[in-house]
Amino acid sequence: MRERSSGRVSAQVALPKRRRWLRWGAHWLIVLVVLLFFAMPVVWLLSVSFKPPQEWQAFPPTVIPRGPTLNNYLLLVNPELPKGSASYMLRVTEPVTKSFINSLIIVPIATLISAMVGFLAAYGVSRYRVGGDFMPFFVLTTRMFPPVAFAVPLLVYYQNLRLIDTRLGMIIIYAGFTVAFSLWMMKGFIDAVPRSVEEAAILDGASRWRVLFTITLPLVKGGLAATALFVFILNWTEFLYALIFTSTRSITVPVQLSHYVGAVGRFYGPQAALGVIASIPAVIFGYLIQRHLVTGFSFGLIRK
Amino acid sequence: MGNAEGKDRGILLELCGLQKEFDGFVAVEGLDLTIVEGEFICFLGPSGCGKTTTLRMIAGLETPTSGEIYLRGRKINDLIPQQRGVGLVFQNYALFWHMTVYDNLAFGLRIRGVSREEMDKYVKDVAERFELESLLNIKARRLDLSAMQRVAVARTLLTDPYLLLFDEPLNNIRPGLREILRAELKRLQKELNRTMIYVTHDQEEAMTLGDRILVMNAGKVEQLDTPRQIYLHPRTLFVADFIGRPSMNFMETEYEMKGEKISFKWNGFSFNIEKKDLDVEEKHLKGKKLIVGIRPEHILLADEAEKGGISAEPLSAMVDLIQPLGAKKIIDLKSGDHMVKMVSSSEYSFKRGDRISVIFDPRRIHLFDPKDGRVIL
Numbered sequence: 001m002r003e004r005s006s007g008r009v010s011a012q013v014a015l016p017k018r019r020r021w022l023r024w025g026a027h028w029l030i031v032l033v034v035l036l037f038f039a040m041p042v043v044w045l046l047s048v049s050f051k052p053p054q055e056w057q058a059f060p061p062t063v064i065p066r067g068p069t070l071n072n073y074l075l076l077v078n079p080e081l082p083k084g085s086a087s088y089m090l091r092v093t094e095p096v097t098k099s100f101i102n103s104l105i106i107v108p109i110a111t112l113i114s115a116m117v118g119f120l121a122a123y124g125v126s127r128y129r130v131g132g133d134f135m136p137f138f139v140l141t142t143r144m145f146p147p148v149a150f151a152v153p154l155l156v157y158y159q160n161l162r163l164i165d166t167r168l169g170m171i172i173i174y175a176g177f178t179v180a181f182s183l184w185m186m187k188g189f190i191d192a193v194p195r196s197v198e199e200a201a202i203l204d205g206a207s208r209w210r211v212l213f214t215i216t217l218p219l220v221k222g223g224l225a226a227t228a229l230f231v232f233i234l235n236w237t238e239f240l241y242a243l244i245f246t247s248t249r250s251i252t253v254p255v256q257l258s259h260y261v262g263a264v265g266r267f268y269g270p271q272a273a274l275g276v277i278a279s280i281p282a283v284i285f286g287y288l289i290q291r292h293l294v295t296g297f298s299f300g301l302i303r304k
Numbered sequence: 305m306g307n308a309e310g311k312d313r314g315i316l317l318e319l320c321g322l323q324k325e326f327d328g329f330v331a332v333e334g335l336d337l338t339i340v341e342g343e344f345i346c347f348l349g350p351s352g353c354g355k356t357t358t359l360r361m362i363a364g365l366e367t368p369t370s371g372e373i374y375l376r377g378r379k380i381n382d383l384i385p386q387q388r389g390v391g392l393v394f395q396n397y398a399l400f401w402h403m404t405v406y407d408n409l410a411f412g413l414r415i416r417g418v419s420r421e422e423m424d425k426y427v428k429d430v431a432e433r434f435e436l437e438s439l440l441n442i443k444a445r446r447l448d449l450s451a452m453q454r455v456a457v458a459r460t461l462l463t464d465p466y467l468l469l470f471d472e473p474l475n476n477i478r479p480g481l482r483e484i485l486r487a488e489l490k491r492l493q494k495e496l497n498r499t500m501i502y503v504t505h506d507q508e509e510a511m512t513l514g515d516r517i518l519v520m521n522a523g524k525v526e527q528l529d530t531p532r533q534i535y536l537h538p539r540t541l542f543v544a545d546f547i548g549r550p551s552m553n554f555m556e557t558e559y560e561m562k563g564e565k566i567s568f569k570w571n572g573f574s575f576n577i578e579k580k581d582l583d584v585e586e587k588h589l590k591g592k593k594l595i596v597g598i599r600p601e602h603i604l605l606a607d608e609a610e611k612g613g614i615s616a617e618p619l620s621a622m623v624d625l626i627q628p629l630g631a632k633k634i635i636d637l638k639s640g641d642h643m644v645k646m647v648s649s650s651e652y653s654f655k656r657g658d659r660i661s662v663i664f665d666p667r668r669i670h671l672f673d674p675k676d677g678r679v680i681l
Contacts, residue, residue: 196398199365204412204463205386218402 042279048272049073056268072269076277096274099256104281106167106252107235110174114235115228117175118182119190119220123212125183126190127198136187139180147177151244158245167250173241178231185230189223190216225292229285236282253278315377316341316499317362317467322371324357331357333523335371339467339501344493346514347503350546354523355503359469362501363392376466391465395472397456399444405431405455406440412463426462434458449477453485457492470502474509486512507547511535519543536668541677544597544670550634552597553644556674559594568596571640576617577666594680595672600634602668603646606661616663623658637662 043063048056049072051065076096121139124130131138142150154173155164163169193216201211217224239254246255257274260267315338322335332354339345347355360366362373364385373380380388400408406427413423431437434454439447444455453473460468473489474482490513493500504510510517511531519526519534519542526546527539538544544552557568565576606618624643625636628650635654637644646662654660671680 194396194398196394196396197400199385200392200394200398200459201400201411202365203363203385203390203392204459205415206411210415215400219400 045272045275048268049276051269051272053269072273073277075270076273094256094259096253096256096277099251099253100277102167102170102246102250103236103253103278106170106174106250107232110171110178110235111228111232113171113175114178114182114231115186115224118179118227118231119186119217119224121179121183122186122190123216126187127195136183139183142177142180147240151241155244164245165247165249169245170242170250170252173245174235174238177241178234181234182227182231185227186220186223189220189227193219222292225289229289229293232285233282236278314341315339316343316375317501318372318374319358319362320372320374322358322361322373323369324354324361324366325369330523332361332368335525337518337525337528339499341499342497344500344502344513344515346510346517347501347520348507348510348514348517348546349505349520349526351505353520355505355518355520356471358520359392359471359501359503362467363390363469364388365392389464389466390469391460391463391467392469392471393453393456393460393473395475397452397473399447399452399455399459401443401445404441404443405436405447405451408444408455409436409440409459409462411459430458430462449481450485450488453488457489461496461498466499468498468500470500472503472505474504474506489513507549511547519546521546537679538597538670539679541595541597541672544672544679548599550600550645550647552599552670553603554672555596555642555644557594557596558592568594570596571642575619575664577664577669578616593674595674597670597672598664598668600645600647602665603637603644603662604665605648605652606663609663609665614663614665614667616666618661618663620659620661623654623656623660626654626656 047063047065050068050070051062052067052069052071055062055065055067078095121130125136158164158169161169163172197219198211198215201215202208206214237254238252239258242252242255243258246252253274257271257278260271260274317337317339319335319337322332322337323330324332335354335358347358349355357366361368364380364383368381375388375390400411403411409427409430410423413426418426427440428437431440434457436451436454436458439451439455444452447455456473457468470489474485477485486509489502493513502510502513504513511534514531516528516530517534518528521542527534527543529537529539534543534547538547538552541554545554555568555570557570560567560569561579562576564579566579567574567576604612604614609616619639621637621639621644623635624638627634627636631650632647633650635646635648637646637660672678673680
């Protein structure tokens with residue numbers, strides 16, 4: 001009697017078998033629904049990427065392609081390849097490799113710059129109140145305009161600076177426009193680090209820079225990882241500026257993706273194939289910093 | 305100013321007219337303080353009284369608006385924190401969470417460029433003394449509070465400071481553990497024989513730890529004295545009220561000289577005290593009103609007082625509330641409209657509504673000037 005009334009384990013035992021089963025079932029049903037909701041587009045993307053042209057818009061749709069083909073992927077690398085098929089009346093003559101290399105250069109560099117500048121700026125704002133209340137807010141206003149509003153003046157500048165259709169130009173735009181996010185995200189993480197930890201290091205004899213890099217940075221590295229991932233995805237998927245400021249030499253993956261929509265119709269197959277490939281770097285990056293993300297999000301646990 | 309003579313007398317720290325203002329708000333006002341080597345001083349006061357600000361100015365984390373700080377006879381106002389030879393243990397211990405205990409301890413030594421072997425020796429030594437050997441490879445964030453405190457103190461000691469500062473280190477700790485850690489600290493101070501300044505708002509902590517206590521209020525020093533003196537002879541109303549639980553009873557009285565007696569009238573009844581007991585000169589008594597203070601533990605039952613040879617005119621009062629505390633009990637007495645608290649031994653049994661006869665121990669009565677709150681007696 002006594003044992004039954006005490007402890008959580010015995011409380012569960014006391015539950016009727018059928019109700020336990022129901023609870024278990026409901027739990028996994030919800031998981032399944034949520035999973036389907038988020039996985040569906042990915043599954044569809046994968047499915048279409050392996051379908052031949054006649055199946056792209058077939059009704060009823062199929063999840064597993066009836067005639068699976070690698071043509072969509074091969075076409076990305078070599079647009080000349082599937083000429084035999086009448087359905088591929090594609091005007092795209094460029095292989096995707098160029099846009100991929102561009103994106104893989106532009107986005108990581110812009111992300112690195114944005115995160116580092118954001119971190120240092122946030123440190124100044126958080127610890128020294130640099131710029132008072134105005135500056136940090138002002139930085140954020142760059143995100144309050146519609147992006148197109150910046151396009152015209154920037155175009156004029158870029159024309160004169162000969163930055164149009166250059167990787168450097170894109171790096172500057174991407175780093176510049178995401179630095180506001182980096183600053184505000186990092187400010188939150190830095191604010192959570194008690195000042196006394198830094199002061200303790202100073203009393204131990206550390207210089208300001210040493211405190212920044214050996215104490216503060218390691219303590220917010222989870223936050224930095226989260227910020228970097230956020231900015232990376234933002235830049236990796238950015239379309240508008242890439243479309244306006246690049247034409248041939250430095251186009252990025254999202255622009256390339258739009259090339260598969262032509263006057264004669266949409267080329268869902270190659271588009272889906274490119275979509276699959278394009279998501280790989282983001283997934284890899286996310287996977288690499290996953291370990292740090294967990295500490296980043298649970299940072300509030302540190303005693304203030 | 306005080307440097308040359310300071311060295312001879314073993315004075316470690318001297319604060320001269322130390323002042324700190326934040327945007328017009330005076331946090332610390334004209335603080336003078338001299339601390340001798342080996343002393344344990346407690347800064348005591350309610351939050352916002354300027355005690356932590358003072359501590360931070362000594363450590364160099366805050367710049368004084370005016371005034372000088374001398375450490376071992378040297379003016380340290382313009383020195384950066386690490387040049388001062390002052391160690392500070394923070395309220396939250398401020399450990400480097402992402403590092404192991406070993407790295408926490410070695411941090412300062414690494415910066416100083418101490419050789420690997422030496423550093424290892426120092427760290428192991430101090431770890432042994434603080435019983436941290438088994439924890440050296442554990443991340444600081446995984447420690448329990450007692451170990452955190454030990455790491456924080458040990459880390460500070462490794463920088464070999466002349467003066468060790470503590471900023472409310474026991475503040476966020478649950479009561480049971482607090483007493484244990486407090487005892488640990490006191491033992492440590494005795495063993496290390498270092499000069500320490502300990503900031504707290506807990507009077508019990510200050511009383512048990514300090515050789516001397518500096519009571520602060522609203523940026524000013526109220527009293528600097530030994531715990532015993534502060535308890536027995538508070539210099540101001542604030543100190544009298546702040547020290548001791550339950551707090552001192554205060555009565556605003558009118559007084560009158562009647563030959564060898566002083567008669568205090570308070571709220572419809574009066575009590576007389578012989579002048580010789582009070583040991584106060586008439587010239588000190590100005591005006592018509594006085595605030596009389598008496599601690600609850602110095603209100604005695606008339607019978608008991610007589611046995612102890614204390615004679616004074618008894619007062620009659622009604623028992624209004626009894627709060628037993630085990631060894632003693634707090635009794636609220638009602639006299640007219642006013643309440644007075646007394647502490648009595650548990651062996652006496654009263655009921656609510658009983659009338660009892662008590663006396664105010666005349667040797668333990670405090671008189672304060674109602675105008676400035678300063679003590680007259």
